[in-house]
Amino acid sequence: MALAFTSAPAIQGVLSSSSNELSKVASQFGSFQQNMLSASSVSRRRLAVRPLNAEPKKNHNSIIPSSAAATIVAPPEVGEKVVKEEDYEKLAKDLENASPLEIMDKALAKFGNDIAIAFSGAEDVALIEYARLTGRPFRVFSLDTGRLDPETYNFFDTVEKHYGIHIEYMFPDAVEVQALVRSKGLFSFYEDGHQECCRVRKVRPLRRALKGLRAWITGQRKDQSPGTRSDVPVVQADPVFEGLDGGIGSLVKWNPVANVDGKDIWNFLRAMNVPVNSLHAQGYVSIGCEPCTRSVLPGQHEREGRWWWEDARAKECGLHKGNLKEDSLNGNGNGDAHASEIATAADIFDTKNVVNLSRPGIENLLKLEDRREPWLVVLYAPWCQFCQAMEGSYVELAEKLAGSGVKVAKFRSDGDQKTFAEQELQLGSFPTILFFPKNSTRPIKYPTENRDVNSLMAFVNALR
Template sequence: MEAVSWPAASCSVPLVSSGSGLKQTSLQSTFKSSSRVWLPRQGGLSMRAYCAVASAEVAAEPEQVPLKPILTPAQQALQPAKPPPAESGEIELDPEKLAEEMNTCSPLEIMDRALGMYGNDIAIAFGGAEDVALIEIAHQSARPYRVFTLDTGRMNPETYRFFTEVERHYNIQIEYVFPDAGEVEKLTKDKGMFSFYQDGHEECCNIRRIRPLSKKLQGLRSWITGQRRDQLPVSRGKLPVVQIDPSFDGRDGPETLLKWNPLASMSHNEIWRFLTNMNVPINELHTKGFASIGCEPCTRSILPWQHEREGRWWWEETNSKELGINKGNMNNVRPYRRQQEFGGDLYNNPSIIKFSREEMRALGKTTSREKSGVVCLYAPWCPHCQAMDAAYKELATRLEGTPVYIAKFRADGVNKMMCQQELMMTTFPTILFFPKNSTKFIKYPSERRDINSLHSFVMSFM
């Protein structure tokens, strides 16, 4: 049985007519999720259409007098506004007034309004993550809807399987948008497959995401995104539920593309309560510690206390984490650096050597080493470096008295570029083993940074 959303404060209304008797169902007695109520939907009808059919049935029985709900002023305020019918011509509207009107509406009301206004000229942007909630809400509206996704060619296998599962679950056909093959080929030939680790993600994202999206949106008059204010409070904290898109043009030209954000006011926990309660299919990467999901090389799992966006482009600063798709959110945003969040240092153990910039550079370029050593390239503000603090100090204690030294080098700030160019650093932390009597060094390949894994790595070269 499918369900539709309705405000939890709605009153009792006549829903079902059976024989000569009248069944009255209270919305308050139905299944609740967060502050929203989910009602059975019959025959694919929207909630509004379903109530209309039920009322008609009741009115058709002459011996029965239809019950009229008595609403308090507070309950009247919660009733959804009637959306205007979709039109084939231009829709005249005031975006700011519309945003103010819709600001307190539920995601279902916002979705219903958007689909009702634009019909086939609007589409849902689906990223293959928890934004599947948008498809569930659109499905519950019982209106026709379109879904598209950007296939960059570098998604996780789990994400591709998820696309297929979503298509089967909702009986829809996702519109796949691809980058220009020639542009991708040129970038790869010129800079290799992973240039973004050295010079940032923007160039690759421009080719694989932004330009294909721009081309897609030029055929639409409106689009729907899964952006939320709590995803990046610095840049999205004031995200409206509807706005003129600040970054892209639509079919009708510049500054005409209307962008809807039905989930703007929902929190991460509310989204997941909704997905769980409605038994919505989810990307299996979510069960592996991934919160925000993008391309495979640029996405990784996060630790329990980290913000969900920490798994995206983790080698960059927080104020670089808005994809060009959402750069319009960055207006008037104060530059922000994660270094400000952590004032101390890591790996403070008498057995751990602290290298200077000159010592680190000399170690990487030396022609012969008299002793083997392990060096951690780190940034004290990095949550992954912080999580490894106890294990790395324990490693130094275990190897005390052996012919292997343990050292650390702070590799952010002015040292970052040197470490990237000369020491193969791509992420924090990067752990390097420098063998005795060798000009080379070996990079620890795993993200398992517990004491046993680190100790086993070192001992394999002893």
């Protein structure tokens, strides 16, 4: 058996070589370790920037449950990841001509489980149908004020079964409701404005709900309410409420049907065979709490069924307070129109059969004790959509009365003339219709809000 021996110098050479290699390995390991520490530091910084669908921070005041936790994996590239801030004014312009379905799809795709549809139990069931058509998951919440109609509660149940969903209901604080009712009674809103009651029963529950979201979807339309919703964009940073992360701009508000006419919403609901609130068949269009909602009559604007004892520009409960212009309302909502709106509003009832009365003209009409012919006068504001809604019937009435001996006229009663109209002409809200009979010192106020041609004609025929 052959044995191989290595001399001592040779062994030393091998050991020396091994030592050099070990030194190199140690040096390389040290560099690798340093690089790993550096990469770990970058990863930690990257993880600190939470993507949109990451697990929301816990908020115990929120009623809406937060979404499930998402796994965050740091991307391989080096450098901090920065979440780009969205320009929602630009996005609103880009989507100005988009369909409601397209807007809804973009909203759901962008915010996933951190967005929810606000459902009131009225025609905004169209929002739920649009959401269903996108094929994406969606959430729905509603505010139960404790004073809704029985028909609305039945409608909630029907919608849940039809779409196979669970509506997330928000309730007012029982202690706050109890304090309000004990101190002011059940119907204080008829006397001092509806804002306080709405604040307790609607606004505060909504605020708690939105604290658990990054965005919400509403059924606001530009044609719904005069002076408050005419400029509603399809998407905006919410000007009033805060979202999950807190602070101004932390909540995004989507209004997919902002540019859709009410009649087109109803055409869509009928075409898709969508369930609707049975109150609609009884003349209710805009539906809220039972004491503050009533059906509208022919010739009335749909929003006149809400808080009907207040003026046109008060038709908001606080959920969309950001729509209100500053200096346009007082505590009861009976304020005048914004100055710029008064100046730029196009006139209405503009026809040869309607006499345009000036302030001296209406004053002379008031002073006449022995009128040779009766007069029918509408007190109006051209910016008021309730006045606009009855323009067609009033013009048609003027045509029918032409040559009959009854003069038909109009008197613009907003701006500087409003105080005079309230004190001398019985103006309560726009529009107000007065009949000046022959041989009478005081005008007779049209007692109902049914403003179709036949009803107005019956009023005239009964008095002339």
